[in-house]
Amino acid sequence: xxxxxxxxxxxxxxxxxxxxxxxxxxxxxxxxxxxxxxxxxxxxxxxxxxxxxxxxxxxxxxxxxxxxxxxxxxxxxxxxxxxxxxxxxxxxxxxxxxxxxxxxxxxxxxxxxxxxxxxxxxxxxxxxxxxxxxxxxxxxxxx
Amino acid sequence: xxxxxxxxxxxxxxxxxxxxxxxxxxxxxxxxxxxxxxxxxxxxxxxxxxxxxxxxxxxxxxxxxxxxxxxxxxxxxxxxxxxxxxxxxxxxxxxxxxxxxxxxxxxxxxxxxxxxxxxxxxxxxxxxxx
Numbered sequence: 269x270x271x272x273x274x275x276x277x278x279x280x281x282x283x284x285x286x287x288x289x290x291x292x293x294x295x296x297x298x299x300x301x302x303x304x305x306x307x308x309x310x311x312x313x314x315x316x317x318x319x320x321x322x323x324x325x326x327x328x329x330x331x332x333x334x335x336x337x338x339x340x341x342x343x344x345x346x347x348x349x350x351x352x353x354x355x356x357x358x359x360x361x362x363x364x365x366x367x368x369x370x371x372x373x374x375x376x377x378x379x380x381x382x383x384x385x386x387x388x389x390x391x392x393x394x395x396x397x398x399x400x401x402x403x404x405x406x407x408x409x410x411x
Numbered sequence: 412x413x414x415x416x417x418x419x420x421x422x423x424x425x426x427x428x429x430x431x432x433x434x435x436x437x438x439x440x441x442x443x444x445x446x447x448x449x450x451x452x453x454x455x456x457x458x459x460x461x462x463x464x465x466x467x468x469x470x471x472x473x474x475x476x477x478x479x480x481x482x483x484x485x486x487x488x489x490x491x492x493x494x495x496x497x498x499x500x501x502x503x504x505x506x507x508x509x510x511x512x513x514x515x516x517x518x519x520x521x522x523x524x525x526x527x528x529x530x531x532x533x534x535x536x537x538x539x540x541x
Contacts (some may be wrong), residue, residue, distance in 0.1 A: 307437075310428075315481060319475050323466075345454075350490065354486070355485060355486045406441075
């Protein structure tokens, strides 16, 4: 179960589900799937794992946890992916098993728009491979 | 159309892509992101969009193609500024100097579809084993 939203004493109050950490998700970097992803981007599948395959092993693994969390209550029908940042220590290898863990870094409302910052850290064993930071914007219905 | 033009320490790359429903559907299938706003006109309009739009991550995947050697890529970021729809033609450009890459993506009307787009590359020797 995800940790409940909390209010840290003496610091900026956390609102919504900010601070919530989800259970780690295991992901196998499978050669056939990577090749299909590369072809969809028009990249030679022989070049290895495309950097933005992170959309699958970092976002595809952990973002569904946020979107299906009833307490986070994300209105997915009115959600847009507004910003994305990836940083890598290295890129994954074919056949490698990764562990991705997501965390709500920010959850604020500004002028009726909800801004959700979601961070995912991806490791292979003890080694950190990739950090993802996504900003999702959720507009109120009718806006 | 991917071209590299070395000159004066700056390397430029360009890629022109016309987005189609098929391209967007193929990306949805390959990435596993089958959100109906990318695939279904009615669902997209119900979400307040003019029609289906491309995944931000599809735009970013194409942007990465002009960022340089993928094995050397250590950072990639952008803001999705304007929706890309089927029929749109987007020109992706990367300009690399000393491992720092400024990226742009502009549609057929000259409007940027991403902003604040940047990448960082490690030197060729440092990517070995990565």
